[in-house]
Amino acid sequence: MSDVIKKATRESYGEALVALGEKYENLVVLDADLAAATKTGMFRKVFPDRFYDCGIAEANMMGVAAGLATTGMIPFASSFAMFAAGRAFEIVRNSIGYPHLNVKIGATHAGISVGEDGATHQCCEDIALMRTIPGMVILNPADDVEAKAAVEAAILHEGPVYCRFGRLAVPVINNHPDYRFEIGKGITLRNGNDITLVATGLMVNEALQAADMLAAKGISARVINIHTIKPLDTELITAAAKETGCIVTCEEHSIIGGLGSAVAECTAEHCPVPVYRVGVNDTFGHSGPAVELLKEFGLCADNIAAVAADAFSRK
Numbered sequence: 001m002s003d004v005i006k007k008a009t010r011e012s013y014g015e016a017l018v019a020l021g022e023k024y025e026n027l028v029v030l031d032a033d034l035a036a037a038t039k040t041g042m043f044r045k046v047f048p049d050r051f052y053d054c055g056i057a058e059a060n061m062m063g064v065a066a067g068l069a070t071t072g073m074i075p076f077a078s079s080f081a082m083f084a085a086g087r088a089f090e091i092v093r094n095s096i097g098y099p100h101l102n103v104k105i106g107a108t109h110a111g112i113s114v115g116e117d118g119a120t121h122q123c124c125e126d127i128a129l130m131r132t133i134p135g136m137v138i139l140n141p142a143d144d145v146e147a148k149a150a151v152e153a154a155i156l157h158e159g160p161v162y163c164r165f166g167r168l169a170v171p172v173i174n175n176h177p178d179y180r181f182e183i184g185k186g187i188t189l190r191n192g193n194d195i196t197l198v199a200t201g202l203m204v205n206e207a208l209q210a211a212d213m214l215a216a217k218g219i220s221a222r223v224i225n226i227h228t229i230k231p232l233d234t235e236l237i238t239a240a241a242k243e244t245g246c247i248v249t250c251e252e253h254s255i256i257g258g259l260g261s262a263v264a265e266c267t268a269e270h271c272p273v274p275v276y277r278v279g280v281n282d283t284f285g286h287s288g289p290a291v292e293l294l295k296e297f298g299l300c301a302d303n304i305a306a307v308a309a310d311a312f313s314r315k
Contacts, residue, residue, distance in 0.1 A: 005144075006169040010108040012147035013165045014039025017076065017106075019148075021047050024155055026072055029106075030065055032058045032079040037167075038108045040078045058083040062091040062103070069101040074155055077103060081110035081164060085126035096160050097133040104154045105162045111252035112280060112297055113168040113202065115290035122285035128257025130162040131230050137183060138230040140164040140259075142204035145174040146227055149181035157183060166252075168290045170202045186233035192222035195312050196240040197304065199250035200226045200259045203278075207250050209301035210308060219312050229259055234266045241271040246315050248276045248308045252299055255279040276311045278304050 021027050021043060030052045035041035044051040054061035058079050065075040077084065084107040085092070096103045107126060114122045130136050137157060141147040147165060154161040173189075189204070190211055199207035204225045211221040222244055224236060241247060247267065249260040260277030267273050280297055294300055 005172040005175070007144040007172060008167055008169045009141055009144065009147040009165040010037075010039050010167055012141075012144040013106055013108065013151060013163070014042035016148040016151035017043040018046050020152055020155060021050065024074060026074050027155065028052065028068060028073045028075050030054055030061050030075055030077045032056055032061050032083060034079055037080070038078045038106065040076075040106070058088040059091045062088045063095050065103045066095040066099070066101050069103045075103055076106045078106040078108065080121060080123070081107035081126045082121050082123035085129050085162070086123060089129055093133050097136055100135050100159050102158055103160050105160070106165065107162060108165045109167045110164045111166060111201070112285045112293045112299060113166055113252060113290040115167070115293060116287050118287035119284040124252070124254045124280045124285065125257070126162075126164065127229055127253050127259070128261070131257060131262065133160070135159055136230065137161045137228070138164070139183070139227060140201045140229055141227050142201055142225055143170055143172045143174055145172060145179060146181060150227065153181055153183050164201065166202055168202065171205050173205055173208065181227065184228050184231045184233060186228070186236045187225045188222065188236070189225050190221070190223040192220035193244060194220040195308050196222040196224060196244045196247045197250060197308060198224045198226055198237065198240070198247055198259065198263055200229060201252050203250040203252055203299060206299065206301045206304055210304035213301060213305035214308055217309060219309060221308060226259060229262055232262050232266060234270060237263055237266045238270040241267045241273045246274050246311050248278060248304065248311055250304050251279045252294070253279055255281055274311060274314065276307050278307055
């Protein structure tokens, strides 16, 4: 058996920008003094005339990106998720969302897996914030393959896009020739009839492992990868709700306002079934090794399997 390839999606982001910079001459990249961490430094090295370091002034960076978009450029404004979505929210809303400008936001270091940087940098609220902006597309890729596909999909989409990337290296699970990325379309990774695991980002791999654990207990779990949280694939979610009768959502984000909320809203309207949410439970994180933090906060296969088994027993 070959070794599992692991890569941080922030690395994939940097590599994708360089590759696509050759293809799209109007692609420009902005950063807020974090190019080494966000990996946009890769783009700066190859295309120095198309890179803008805006300093530690994220709100101003979003305004600059908005201005560039009005000239026909396709700007990727990059920073940590906490600053791109949190600190700059008002400018993103009023200067990008309201006029529906063609700005792409590259938000790295999202979630608890930022690790040692601690609670101030562990953004578990960004999806909730971006979901409230009308017309904002939210992409949260699960691995290297999906992250690179998401960057190009964002370029091809006309309008604002929020792309969420992580710091922690994660397994590559979509490295097969028939993989296709389409905004607004989820992917069924595994079929099952007893319960559905709906996951996004690094939690997709954990959900697949949880499905194996459930299979050992005689529980057949369907696994769905939601790389586009907005617009949500309501057709796929509704079908899964009808066919399995119970859903467990899995996300490295607060259970409030993120994937779990989006799925619960969908099922409430189209096919009411129990929805159990695995995520950060309305609390702040703290400093620590990323992998250990994920386990501590229940963002792991063991906890997903436990929640799903309990949910199945209640059906």
